[in-house]
Amino acid sequence: MPDAMNILVVDDDRWMASTLVDILSLAGYRAEAAHSAHEALTKAQATPYGCVISDIRMPGQSGVELVAALHQLRPGMPIVLMTAYASEGQVARGLRSGAAVVWEKPLQIDRLLEFLAAVGGGRRRLTG
Amino acid sequence: MKAQPSDSRIQILLAGLFVICAVGLTVAGFLSYSTFRTNYRDRVAEQLSAVAHLKVERLAEWRQAQLSLARFAIEEADLLEEIPAYLRRPQPGQLAEGVQNWLEALRAFGGYQAVYLTDLQGGTLLSAPADAAAFERHGALPPAEQALTAGPQFLDFHQHPDGRIHLAVLAPVKEAEVVLGFLVLDIDPAKYLYPFLNEWPVPTASAETLLVRREGEEVVFLNALRFQPQAALKLRLSLENTQVLAVRGGLGERGVMEGQDYRGVAVVGAVVPVPGTDWILIAKMDQAELYAPLAERLRSTILVFAALLALTASILLVIWWQQRLQAHQALRRYSEELEAKVSERTRQLQAMQEQLVAQERLAVLGQLAGGVGHELRNPLGVIANAVAFLQMVQTDAPPKIQEYLTIIEQEVRRADRIITDLLIFARHPQPQPREVRLGALLQQVLQAYPPPPAINLRLELPEDLPPLWADPDHLEYVLGNVVQNACQAMQPEEGILDPQRSELRLSAALQGDRLCLQVQDQGPGMSAEQMRHLFEPLFTTKLRGIGLGLAISKRLLEANGGSFAVTSQPGQGSIFSILVPIKEVL
Numbered sequence: 001m002p003d004a005m006n007i008l009v010v011d012d013d014r015w016m017a018s019t020l021v022d023i024l025s026l027a028g029y030r031a032e033a034a035h036s037a038h039e040a041l042t043k044a045q046a047t048p049y050g051c052v053i054s055d056i057r058m059p060g061q062s063g064v065e066l067v068a069a070l071h072q073l074r075p076g077m078p079i080v081l082m083t084a085y086a087s088e089g090q091v092a093r094g095l096r097s098g099a100a101v102v103w104e105k106p107l108q109i110d111r112l113l114e115f116l117a118a119v120g121g122g123r124r125r126l127t128g
Numbered sequence: 129m130k131a132q133p134s135d136s137r138i139q140i141l142l143a144g145l146f147v148i149c150a151v152g153l154t155v156a157g158f159l160s161y162s163t164f165r166t167n168y169r170d171r172v173a174e175q176l177s178a179v180a181h182l183k184v185e186r187l188a189e190w191r192q193a194q195l196s197l198a199r200f201a202i203e204e205a206d207l208l209e210e211i212p213a214y215l216r217r218p219q220p221g222q223l224a225e226g227v228q229n230w231l232e233a234l235r236a237f238g239g240y241q242a243v244y245l246t247d248l249q250g251g252t253l254l255s256a257p258a259d260a261a262a263f264e265r266h267g268a269l270p271p272a273e274q275a276l277t278a279g280p281q282f283l284d285f286h287q288h289p290d291g292r293i294h295l296a297v298l299a300p301v302k303e304a305e306v307v308l309g310f311l312v313l314d315i316d317p318a319k320y321l322y323p324f325l326n327e328w329p330v331p332t333a334s335a336e337t338l339l340v341r342r343e344g345e346e347v348v349f350l351n352a353l354r355f356q357p358q359a360a361l362k363l364r365l366s367l368e369n370t371q372v373l374a375v376r377g378g379l380g381e382r383g384v385m386e387g388q389d390y391r392g393v394a395v396v397g398a399v400v401p402v403p404g405t406d407w408i409l410i411a412k413m414d415q416a417e418l419y420a421p422l423a424e425r426l427r428s429t430i431l432v433f434a435a436l437l438a439l440t441a442s443i444l445l446v447i448w449w450q451q452r453l454q455a456h457q458a459l460r461r462y463s464e465e466l467e468a469k470v471s472e473r474t475r476q477l478q479a480m481q482e483q484l485v486a487q488e489r490l491a492v493l494g495q496l497a498g499g500v501g502h503e504l505r506n507p508l509g510v511i512a513n514a515v516a517f518l519q520m521v522q523t524d525a526p527p528k529i530q531e532y533l534t535i536i537e538q539e540v541r542r543a544d545r546i547i548t549d550l551l552i553f554a555r556h557p558q559p560q561p562r563e564v565r566l567g568a569l570l571q572q573v574l575q576a577y578p579p580p581p582a583i584n585l586r587l588e589l590p591e592d593l594p595p596l597w598a599d600p601d602h603l604e605y606v607l608g609n610v611v612q613n614a615c616q617a618m619q620p621e622e623g624i625l626d627p628q629r630s631e632l633r634l635s636a637a638l639q640g641d642r643l644c645l646q647v648q649d650q651g652p653g654m655s656a657e658q659m660r661h662l663f664e665p666l667f668t669t670k671l672r673g674i675g676l677g678l679a680i681s682k683r684l685l686e687a688n689g690g691s692f693a694v695t696s697q698p699g700q701g702s703i704f705s706i707l708v709p710i711k712e713v714l
Contacts, residue, residue, distance in 0.1 A: 105512075106511070
């Protein structure tokens, strides 16, 4: 899939990251995992991802901080934040920092795929 | 409570009242008694005075009678020639015998003790009875010239050598204006005078009449005394004994007076002189006897007034006791009220304490549940991802495998709902109210919490309902929870459902500034006990679930300005009314 969207999945829970990567790969995306905000930033500098899906609570930098950093790096890049338990404040901060959506775990895969399809379509419309 | 006068104030008041009554009664008693005493003494004085005067009068009459008798006698003697003849020549013989007979007759007639015929010097010539002791004259006889004009006169009380008391009338016997001798009529006072003196109008134990006369610096008692029968002329008292009534009489005092008698006993007496004599008559009575009625009166007065005082004291005591009783009752009532208040307050405190403990426990539980829930969501998320992956991969897997993957997916979703409940419960809901259309809300709810197909859903929603004003997510949770509960009440397990009781009725109506959403089921209903615990966390009647749904719903609803109202009866089903504020029309 030459025009498949690059997606970075960020979660310190390796199983969470790998299952999502597998699902996204199965759905036709090029997906890879990072296990910390730091790793994610490093990878994002190297690769222009079409979308980043990140957990909020992680050791070191949080997902919300990652969103801010990624927006500086690649403004306009859609970011999905996931949380096992987000306080309303966290959700609000996440959305303010530029995240497209904040979803609670367990993720509803079909909703995620719908969102990604929309993002991809939008990008295709933008680029095409 | 009404303010009660204090017990001590009442005591003082009653004591004061008692003192006043006591003083009043004492004064009244004293006045009553002293009036009675004054009156009584006046009466006594009158009586004694009356007795004394009566006796004096009769004594005077008696003396007059004696003198008259003597006058008759000497007139007769003057007429009888034998007597002057005998006196001129007092010789025994026939003449003397005749005179003797006359004397005997005179003695018998007059009742005299003796009758004497004496010469001018007082020497006895003849006497009747003949053997009577010779007349011994005491004191000077009046001279013949004087006797001639004076006529008969008394020879005052005197004592014979034989010891007997005599009282005599001396009458001069004369012839042709010449006194020849004397006729002596010797009266025995014991025979008439003393009994008369000792007479008293009423029976008494101490009353008597005294006859005294003054002799120089002494008073002499003339009559036989009641308590000293031998006293006549023997009992003499010095004038120094001024306490003695007889002495006072001798000193010239007259009238009714108190003093002592010859025995030294306190007496009251009337002192009256006997006219024409040196005699002083005293009618007297012992004070003890005379004033016995006074003492009796005093006793009865004291008794009556003491009884009145005791009565007063009793009445005051009864009043005091009643007051005390009332105060006591008021106090008891007050203390009972207080006790009731205290126990009510204690009960409230206990309830609050229990509530606090429960809240604290719930807070801890909430935090714990929040933490655990958060940690569970990650593995649940991984499982959900894994299942999703397998479902995507195994599109042509055998039906059993697909069925099991679906089971895993559904159970993950259920576990997630429980965790969601725990997490909502653990944090305080912060509503973000917005305009909510009831139709849209119901659609979302029925999508998120779809009733089982066997349930007959009946919607009764008026068209023109105003929009609600609340957090839509909160409302969705609340309404969804109630709908889910209603469905589970009618169908606790799949396949268990009474077709006759399968209607789930959703209705709405305006109630003032709120909208009332009613969810009515035909389930088994609830007991009062179940109703009471309905909104408590961790309370559940269901086989599944941890009992947070309604607790969270209530919390969310109240945070949005709404409230619950539930009616239910065992066997009748339940009606949950959800009251939600409507959007204010600006």
